[in-house]
Amino acid sequence: MGDKRIPLIIDTDPGIDDAAALSLALFSPAVDVRLIATVAGNVGIEKTTRNALRLESFMGTDVPVARGAAGPLAGSAIVADAVHGKSGLGNWGYEGEATELLIDTPAAQVIWDELLACEAEGCKATILTLGPLTNIAILLREHPDLADHVECLVGMGAGITHGNVGPLAEFNIAADPLAACEVVESALDVTFVPLEVADNALLSPADLGELASASRTGAAVAEMMDAYASSTELAGGKQVYDPTAFCYVVEPQMFQVATCHLDVTTEPGEDWGGTHFDLEGSRGLLANVHVATGVDADAFRRWFLDGFRLCS
Numbered sequence: 001m002g003d004k005r006i007p008l009i010i011d012t013d014p015g016i017d018d019a020a021a022l023s024l025a026l027f028s029p030a031v032d033v034r035l036i037a038t039v040a041g042n043v044g045i046e047k048t049t050r051n052a053l054r055l056e057s058f059m060g061t062d063v064p065v066a067r068g069a070a071g072p073l074a075g076s077a078i079v080a081d082a083v084h085g086k087s088g089l090g091n092w093g094y095e096g097e098a099t100e101l102l103i104d105t106p107a108a109q110v111i112w113d114e115l116l117a118c119e120a121e122g123c124k125a126t127i128l129t130l131g132p133l134t135n136i137a138i139l140l141r142e143h144p145d146l147a148d149h150v151e152c153l154v155g156m157g158a159g160i161t162h163g164n165v166g167p168l169a170e171f172n173i174a175a176d177p178l179a180a181c182e183v184v185e186s187a188l189d190v191t192f193v194p195l196e197v198a199d200n201a202l203l204s205p206a207d208l209g210e211l212a213s214a215s216r217t218g219a220a221v222a223e224m225m226d227a228y229a230s231s232t233e234l235a236g237g238k239q240v241y242d243p244t245a246f247c248y249v250v251e252p253q254m255f256q257v258a259t260c261h262l263d264v265t266t267e268p269g270e271d272w273g274g275t276h277f278d279l280e281g282s283r284g285l286l287a288n289v290h291v292a293t294g295v296d297a298d299a300f301r302r303w304f305l306d307g308f309r310l311c312s
């Protein structure tokens with residue numbers, strides 16, 4: 001019997017909620033994580049790469065890591081260390097760093113090689129993006145036929161009704177709006193899981209207590225989540241954005257999804273990085289993305305906590 005797991009390439013900027021999503025993915029029986037590509041985002045590229053290696057050392061996993069873009073295609077970098085802490089992983093006291101997993105080739109090249117390796121095995125990989133879309137845009141510029149070699153791309157990003165760094169600008173889009181625009185306008189099959197999904201599936205203090213006792217990895221992520229509190233806390237709990245996108249990869253039936261046209265604002269100004277979804281189709285433009293508009297919040301929370309019970 002063949003391997004029924006989804007071959008998955010994760011592009012990420014760890015980041016506390018990235019760490020949560022990576023933990024779930026690395027121990028999920030539903031996916032085969034083939035590569036972790038890093039990108040500058042929540043913190044700079046040296047730190048996001050180091051964080052991926054520290055997390056893998058802690059969890060005892062051995063997925064190769066490739067260092068990606070150090071900044072956006074255009075404009076200057078923004079970071080979110082006020083949310084994730086100076087290191088990117090809150091106050092977590094890491095132990096080691098799995099430097100032996102780092103591949104000395106740029107991430108876009110390694111992603112391409114891995115896509116071709118999957119095809120040679122008779123399957124197509126899914127790409128999960130948890131940070132700015134810079135590496136994917138670079139890959140698209142180098143390989144305009146990228147869509148033919150990828151099953152689909154699922155990305156945490158965008159906001160339907162609001163942003164978190166601008167009126168309609170979500171961090172992963174605002175950190176590289178040009179890259180997001182190029183990805184949206186490509187032939188890739190793209191699904192965004194936006195801010196609203198996590199906003200409506202908050203983890204309560206009781207959920208976070210359960211996380212801490214789920215496993216050693218759960219305890220580490222719960223410790224990171226303590227520092228993540230201040231700027232992401234809504235009444236009744238905390239959002240964990242990036243795990244919602246991984247959840248969509250493995251449990252899409254938990255979500256409501258619309259297919260529509262998306263415009264990303266790439267011109268500097270107040271709407272820089274803003275995402276405009278034409279959910280009603282009133283502009284008469286061709287659909288270019290899918291967007292998750294809702295999730296079964298109770299099912300998501302159960303899935304999240306059960307996933308941490310499978311971690312080391």
Ligand code: BDR
Nearest residue numbers: 015017080130171172241
């Ligand atoms: C996204 O921005 C980052 O700070 C998080 O890791 C997440 O990917 C939420 O807007």
Ligand code: CA
Nearest residue numbers: 015018130131
């Ligand atoms: Ca992220």
